[in-house]
Amino acid sequence: MKLFRLTLATTALINLGVLSSAYALDLYVDTKTKQIFAEPGPGRVHMGTYEKSEKSAKTKAPQSVLVAPAQTPAHEDRTAETEHKPAGDRLVRLREKAEKEQLKNQVSVLEERVKEVEKIHGNFDDRGLHWSTKDGNFSVSMNGRIQPASQYNFINDPDPAFGASTANELNSGMNIRRARLGIEGTFYKIWDYKFEYDFSRGNGTVGSGITDAFVRLNHTDALSYKLGSFKEPFSLEEAASNRYLTFIERHMSVNSFVDNPNTYKTGIGVNYAVKRFQTGVAFQTEPIGGWSSASTSVNANGNQNRNNGSGDTGWQGIGRVSGRPWMIDDTKFFHVGVSAGHTDVNTQYRADGTMVGEGQIGGGGGMSFFAFPGTNVDRTNILNTGNLSTGALSDPNRRQVTSYDRYGAESWFVYGPFSAQGEYLRTNINGVGYDSEHLTGYYGFVSYFLTGESKAYHVRNGAANRIKPNRPFHWNGTGWGAWEVAFGYDYIDMNSGVIKGGRADMVRFGLNWYPHSNVKFQANVIHMLDINTAGTPTANANGYSGGAGARTHGWNNGDLSAFLTQWTIDF
Structure with missing residues (x-):
């Protein structure tokens, strides 16, 4: 290739020297084709200015050659002397060789200049705005997403509130479900990093917070180690980004047992992933100290995000194993997996044995689990266990949750445009006053792409x-994007032993439109089939505060149906 470039450059220079009548000549090289031109143009880099020198040899006809203009006076004197001395063939060959070497050096310098120009390049793709060095040692991407959402409750019939309690009905309206901005990239090829901030993580009092903030060492293509704040490895639906969910909101059991107790925790994790098998384990915790937006707290009335939702958790060990035992290709496979985790819970007591924060919203530790009915604007809880730590240390009837264990089983079948997915989750409650109490939930749904696409699989x-339409939407009608329909069933039971959090089930209908791979529109209809909260106490006692028990009780046998929409625009 270098010999070809040298020959091409030499031929062009000689031809230009013969044809040009100017004493000085500017030459330009095309950075892609490496062709040399006498005029500037798009994609051409200036090589330098060259002079024409007439030289003759005894055994050859007069000819014109081009030499570089930068010559020393001594060199010019030697040139003048040689013009008056007879020169043999050997001298001519030496001169031609020197000129070729000089031209070769100039081409090498030019190639280095081109490499410098191409060292850093940027582009826009699924990762967002992306820049990287040509050697691959460093890269950085800016990414983000915004999800405007709406909710209209066309059936909204719980029992009316009584006394000073908050109204039980859910509100219709609009909000920004999520608004995230982040950066991620690599350094020295084997390290990568990610930082993401959500400016609108919910419609509660704490509406923003850090999601991912970690550094990862990629030991091999399959094995990696992660340090920082990241999602705990648990559940098939939780492992998927909210950009790629089939329905607008995750299912009730996933929200209650995984998402609400703050799925983003700080710690260290190990992940191993190949095309047909993945496993991840992590040792994580939440910050210690006073109640803050960074440590979860008891949320009596809902309307707060997962970073302020459930309790004061300590260290946890958690892991997930999944894979595709049957697989024809990326559009035809069967996925299965299991998850398990143990989480410690902190409960704070005063010197006199009374519980800190008893009867208040937040501040005393403990743990509560709750569920909202798949809505995306007013996500107020209709099921609530109350704080599972309640009563003073001297109270013979006190309850104190010290830890909980979570288990999950998952399956996912994809065959071309058809997909079916389901999970079963269980949370066992451990501590004083508890004897085998457990909370359970499961869901299942099917979906079908009317335009022939297939669900995509994230190996790691x-x-x-991300779904990539076969024919992205165009205004001229040549493409309409991807269209998907879905139907699902969702069930959760938080009544067990002394726990009276309620039980509910529902159905969902979904229509998804993907005009482009970075844009998605979703429309869902949800309908509650049954809500059973008859056992939930109405008084602010037994772990309930702020009227949470009364509100949950008010939804017993209530009716709720809603129409939801959401746009997802990400880069």
């Missing part, structure tokens, strides 16, 4: 990935 996460 072992979960759903």
Whole structure:
């Protein structure tokens, strides 16, 4: 290739020297084709200015050659002397060789200049705005998403509130479900990093917070180690980004047992992933100290995000194993997996044995689990266990949750445009006053792409990935994007032993439109089939505060149906 470039450059220079009548000549090289031109143009880099020198040899006819203009006086004197001395063939060959070497050096310098120009390049793709060095040692991407949402409750019939309690009905309206901005990239090829901030993580009092903030060492293509704040490895639906969910909101059991207790925790994790098998384990915790937006707290009335939602958790060990035992290709496979985790819970007591924060919203530790009915604007809880730590240390009837264990089983079948997915989750409650109490939930749904696409698979996460339409939407009608329909069933039971959090089930209908791979529109209809909260106490006692028990009780046998929409625009 270098010999070809040298020959091409030499031929062009000689031809230009013969044809040009100017004493000085500017030459330009095309950075892509490496052709040399006498005029500037798009994609051409200036090589330098060259002079024409007439030289003759005894055995050859007069000819014109081009030499570089930068010559020393001594060199010019030697040139003048040689013009008056007879020169043999050997001298001519030496001169030609020197000129070729000089031209070769100039081409090498030019190539280095081109490499410098191409060292850093940027582009826009699924990762967002992306820049990287040509050697691959460093890269950085800016990414983000915004999700405007709406909710209209066309059936909204719980029992009316009584006394000073908050109204039980859910509100219709609009909000920004999520608004995130982040950066991620690599350094020295084997390290990568990610930082993401959500400016609108919910419609509660704490509406923003950090999601991911970690550094990862990629030991091999399959094995990696992660340090920082990141999602705990648990559940198929939780492992998928909210950008790639089939329905607008995750299912009730996933929200209650995984998402609400703050799925983003700080710690260290190990992940191993190949095309047909993934496993991830992590040792994580939440910050210690006073109640803050960074440590979860008891949320009596809902309307707060997962970073302020459930309790004061300590260290946890958690892991997930998944894979595709049957697989024809990326559009035809069967995925299965299991998850398990143990989480410690902190409960704070005063010197006199009374519980800190008893009867208040937040500040005393403990743990509560709650569920909202798949809505995306007013996500107020209709099921609530109350604080599972209640009563003073001297109270013979006190309850204190010291830890909880979570288990999950998952399956996912994809065959071309058809997909079916389901999970079963269980949370066992451990501590004083508890004897085998457990909370359970499961869901299942099917979906079908009317335009022939297939669900995409994220190998490292072992979960759903970005959908790329076969024919992206165009205003001229040549493409209409991807269209998907879905139907699902959702069930959760938080009544067990002394726990009276309620039980509910529902159905969902979904229509998804993907005009482009970075844009999605979703329309859902949800309908509650049954809500059973008859056992939930109405008084602010037994772990309930702020009227939470009365509100949950007010939804017993209530009716709720809603129409939801959401746009997802990400880069």
